[in-house]
Ligand code: SF4
């Protein structure tokens with residue numbers, strides 16, 4: 001298959017050997033599971049259970065709210081211990097609404113859960129509805145509700161579904177293992193999604209550092225000409241949706257647009273797998289694969305983890321820390337975020353738990369920028385990170401935006417190569433945060449203004465009515481028509 | 494906002510640092526430098542040490558005066574490199590105070606006054622070299638023919654000290670550089686075919702037996718150093734290639750037009766400090782443009798300027814002037830020449846495709 005070049009990018013040491021050869025293992029149930037009501041982009045789910053209630057595995061715990069949301073389900077059977085706040089799987093460590101479940105050890109599925117005999121006979125809308133009901137979200141870490149993405153066919157002319165098996169983040173191997181061990185299921189899920197999207201063409205894109213996954217997928221797809229496996233060159237951020245699509249089609253996604261603008265929808269292999277389970281077996285999303293790795297982990301593993309399991313449980317299962325980690329990261333080292341602690345639960349978007357040593361992180365104090373332009377060469381988006389950072393640092397938010405802040409995908413390539421170790425991404429995140437706050441403030445201002453205007457209009461209308469009534473009375477009593485124009489009347493008032 | 498433990502990622506970093514870059518540049522310069530030191534003997538070694546030493550001391554003094562921490566800035570190697578490049582652009586037997594003055598101008602005036610590393614508009618070594626050339630034309634144009642260390646003609650340690658410290662400058666055997674000599678003779682109306690054969694053998698001169706500054710001697714070793722920097726990805730090809738190609742093109746065109754008065758491209762490449770400039774000085778990150786296209790423009794401008802100054806202006810060698818002039822253009826180039834942002838056209842508007850969704854994936 002012909003591939004196209006993308007600009008920039010970096011070649012981080014992939015360190016996948018740590019976990020790549022570890023077959024998927026089931027993590028034993030933790031004594032308590034903490035199922036957060038918001039594990040996705042969009043509105044949080046609202047609780048659908050009461051404290052003390054007995055639930056079966058797969059039973060609805062929280063209902064999705066509004067068009068962009070997702071429900072959550074019981075990862076196992078057991079009793080609801082409470083609905084309250086619990087530290088979130090988020091760098092802030094703030095508490096969020098969480099349902100705590102005490103497993104009863106039976107791991108019993110909800111009765112009546114069953115799949116569809118032939119998903120391809122279903123209407124695309126029906127598939128999307130089932131995907132939505134199963135609580136499936138983008139499992140590469142974006143956690144955007146997948147059903148919404150499946151419904152893109154209504155607005156766009158689509159031609160291709162891409163399964164993004166690039167897994168370009170160092171250390172992470174859970175997609176690799178999934179594609180190797182559950183090849184047929186991933187492919188089946190992809191086909192179901194293609195059917196839902198109304199496209200015939202499927203490309204399974206896998207970086208060349210995963211030859212076994214490539215071979216497995218090629219073998220499984222051998223008899224279907226509509227499915228092709230693309231071997232991607234190893235370069236970070238190959239897994240960035242827009243750059244992946246450019247590699248495959250030679251086309252850039254228009255700024256502020258979606259890949260759907262150029263006819264392509266991208267889903268993660270784990271999402272395809274979840275769709276397979278939802279349609280064929282009727283299973284909602286209650287567990288996911290997580291890579292536990294890093295130099296500070298005694299035995300790196302790929303684990304199947306019930307959602308809501310505390311991170312500590314995963315680390316214990318992997319033999320604990322071999323040394324005190326400098327950083328505990330959720331996700332990959334390039335775009336992942338620090339975990340506030342090991343109590344926090346695994347959520348739908350957690351693809352990795354990494355315990356990194358100081359040697360691996362290689363952090364150094366920032367030095368002044370020497371304008372070496374390494375960051376410019378590394379940026380896959382054609383930005384000038386050093387200038388953006390300089391403006392952000394000087395507090396010139398508008399300047400930063402003019403330079404393309406909003407086109408920055410936050411991939412971290414620039415920070416990765418900076419010889420002065422300047423935390424460029426930190427500046428950009430800060431500036432983006434400020435922009436978001438500004439947007440909210442503006443919205444609020446507009447809202448306030450609208451309310452004030454409405455009120456003025458209302459008062460004006462009442463007064464107008466009063467004046468007219470008065471004028472009418474006068475007219476009646478005097479028996480002559482009003483001589484004044486409305487403007488004069490207002491001037492008088 | 495600078496923090497040693499940023500919250501934002503990435504939590505991995507290329508094994509790189511500012512000092513690593515500087516060390517690689519120094520490493521790349523080492524063969525040419527050692528060869529030149531050997532060629533010009535003790536006086537060159539003294540001048541080299543004095544120039545580099547002055548730069549380091551000046552850097553430390555400025556940092557102290559500005560109450561900035563000494564260690565990180567001194568260890569980043571930038572002052573060392575500035576001194577090194579300056580020394581390589583001086584006549585090897587110049588007196589000690591040229592090195593001291595040059596070092597002070599480079600570090601104090603051209604670098605620290607601007608705010609230290611990364612802030613200077615001009616290449617410090619080249620500013621110093623230009624200032625010295627304008628103020629002390631005699632000392633800066635007095636060159637000697639190479640006399641390898643320990644060869645009979647070479648000055649011994651004591652004589653070397655005497656030369657550098659000006660006790661014995663008078664009876665120095667002086668010569669002009671290749672470029673200087675050719676300029677003089679052309680000025681006297683001799684055509685090139687009469688001048689060149691006696692003083693210029695392109696290939697042996699490339700190895701490094703010409704009179705000139707230390708950085709002008711061995712084109713070959715400088716080229717090797719430059720290739721090393723390219724291979725280590727310390728520099729990109731844009732500036733060196735654009736500089737050399739433009740210079741060569743200009744020389745070739747003029748040579749075709751009038752071979753009797755305009756030497757060919759090879760002469761311009763091996764003579765003078767062309768390669769030192771193209772690979773080591775013009776590529777100074779701080780004072781060159783940041784975008785690849787900007788770097789091409791920068792290099793091309795440099796090539797044209799070097800050629801013009803050498804050919805038509807009052808100085809035989811134009812590298813330092815050309816670099817300082819192009820440095821002034823860098824902010825302008827950076828302002829107007831930017832990479833195209835992903836998903837946008839050159840004007841910054843989102844890309845539009847005429848054929849909408851008909852883009853087929855190529856097989
Ligand atoms: S990589 Fe770092 S030092 Fe180099 S130009 Fe960018 S910000 Fe400056």
Ligand code: SF4
Pocket residue numbers: 378379380381382383384385407408409410411412413414415424425428
């Ligand atoms: S984080 Fe933003 S600026 Fe930096 S390389 Fe990625 S896209 Fe470019």
